[in-house]
Amino acid sequence: MTTANPQLITIRFPNLVRVAGETIEGHVDFNVPLARKDGIENLRFEVRGVIRTQIYRQYGDAGIVHKETVPLFSSVDSLWTPESPDTGSDVVSLPFRFKLPDDLPPSFYRWDGTVRYSLEAVCERPGKFHPNRRARQIFSVTPAASKNQLLAKESLRQGWTGPWKETKKEEKIRQGIWGEYSHVYATFSIPDLPSFPIATPIPYSFQIVTETKTVDHSDHPDDKHGHPLFPAPPTLSTDLTQILCRKIECRVRTDNIFSRTKPKYTHHEKRTETFDLQKNRRLEEKDRKAPTDYGQTESITCTQAVEAIVDEPEWIPKDHKSRGIWRRSVRFTSTLTLPFAPTLSSETIDWQYILQFVVPFPGLTNNFKLEIPLELGPGLACPPPPTGAPGSSNHSYADVLPAGPAPSILDLPPAYWGEDGHDWDDDKKS
Structure with a gap:
């Protein structure tokens, strides 16, 4: 006031x-x-x-x-x-x-x-x-919020028992520039809803499965020297990055002095804001050409404690019993609470959200990335x-x-x- x-x-x-x-x-x-x-x-x-x-x-x-x-x-x-x-x-x-x-x-x-x-x-x-x-x-x-959105919010608050939606990705990676490829598989699961109410805990799970290249059975995935076989999946939530991206587009329509038939000229500006969901903080923007309203990082509480379930390595033989691959799997589960403005599309401004998981593996360009579009909806009647x-x-x-x-x-x-x-x-x- x-x-x-x-x-x-x-x-x-x-x-x-x-x-x-x-x-x-x-x-x-x-x-x-x-x-x-x-x-x-x-x-x-x-x-x-x-x-x-x-x-x-x-x-x-x-x-x-x-x-x-x-x-x-x-x-x-x-x-x-x-x-x-x-x-x-x-x-x-x-x-x-x-x-x-x-x-x-x-x-x-x-x-x-x-x-x-x-x-x-x-x-x-x-x-x-x-x-x-x-x-x-x-x-x-x-x-x-509509009646259906409020019902979905209540279902999330009481513990989701409805259907889940999965997003999967597979990628081949190798530690060097030559040789046989290893494989990484990811599955992200979230309640199957058209939009998610803001400021409401949303449960999710993120599973990473890795398969080594063909090796001898004697090559155990976790050797005594502390050098696990490539690619070793992350076993701690801090070993991966969870980011929420907000992609914003602004438009300004101005008079076009060069054309009488086109009275308006539209200027476009696109940028992406990022929020580190694990560290619960807004990340500083880089390479801004205009002033920014955030001079420093800002604390935003989004993620609760993350639980990791690490499965025992599984040996899968190939042509010969002594040759095969090691499969390892880790599942992370937690909840997200996103206190951001609901997704919007209008004449002069719109924004959308993308949830991003990044798992780093040794070697060049071996950062495994999975992106999941999220639509945020209102949560108040x-x-x-x-x-x-x-x-x-x-x-x-x-x-x-x-x-x-x-x-x-x-x-x-x-x-x-x-x-x-x-x-x-x-x-x-x-």
């Missing part, structure tokens, strides 16, 4: 994650004597949501930031005028109520792409040299309207209510809550 004059005007609005379709309400505390003394002619209140993208381009020695703002909604209401009835109190509490649209995208913030929501109370003063007084508050929004509001009731629209209170923040950096970049459309800035 920001206030130009806390004695004049203050917004009272709980800082919780709001759900698209929800009816929000709060109060504006307004000092009437100070307002009359300050020449306030009107107190207006605005609820607003925007998607804002900006792309940096270098043209010779000069750099230009191309910008575009797409309005999501805007509602303006007058709360007070000098003709409003006198309540007999110096400070009046003026209520506001507004129903958020049903199809809002999730809050999001990066330097080149933002989805942001705000409240603004403006005390209008006449005259060019009399700046308006204002108070502002930013809030966050997530899409509403739209609350019923407040008591007394049109359509109010004692029940949510969904049969299954979310457990526990809504989180206060969903992967939003401090810059989201600042005032810069909101494009508040008032011609007299205070």
Whole structure:
């Protein structure tokens, strides 16, 4: 919350994650004597949501930031005028109520792409040299979960008993540039769901199976000198890397000065954010051509303890009993809790998620990589309207209510809550 004059005007609005379709309400505390003394002619209140993208381009020695703002909604209401009835109190509490649209995208913030929501109370003063007084508050929004999404969330919370979806990959590798290949097989298993609710534990298993090249039976996979036969599977979760990638594309449409038949020219910017799920931290971005809103790594809790089940090596004879291969298998199981904005596709910004496992083996280009696309969906039901509001009731629209209170923040950096970049459309800035 920001206030130009806390004695004049203050917004009272709980800082919780709001759900698209929800009816929000709060109060504006307004000092009437100070307002009359300050020449306030009107107190207006605005609820607003925007998607804002900006792309940096270098043209010779000069750099230009191309910008575009797409309005999501805007509602303006007058709360007070000098003709409003006198309540007999110096400070009046003026209520506001507004129903958020049903199809809002999730809050999001990066330097080149933002989805942001705000409240603004403006005390209008006449005259060019009399700046308006204002108070502002930013809030966050997530899409509403459907009934099926809430049922899936509850099933995950209680322990998944439904079908699983497997992603498999096989790859041939060898330690040198010559000779027979060894084999690596990977299987990733996750509940078979079209999307996964955010901030909800998701169980998974990741199995690695390795097969050596043809060797003598006497070549035991774990020799006494500590040099296991190639390729040895990882036996500790720290031996592999678990990464969540968020691939973001921002677009800015600008006037095309070189063509009358094509009035708009679209600038594109793609980049990938990475989160180390084992170390529970956001990784710093490399080779950025424009400013970034993360100057350092950030802690994000995603992964619980990982359990490793190591099978005994299995000998598989070939043409001769003394010749064959050693097969080794390790299975890792754990849960992922991903507190990120649900997957989005819109006119000017979209993002998607890819889960990535990397298993390093000795030798050049022997990093085994398995990628699994993940669609993240909302996990909160739209609350019923407040008591007394049109359509109010004692029940949510969904049969299954979310457990526990809504989180206060969903992967939003401090810059989201600042005032810069909101494009508040008032011609007299205070």
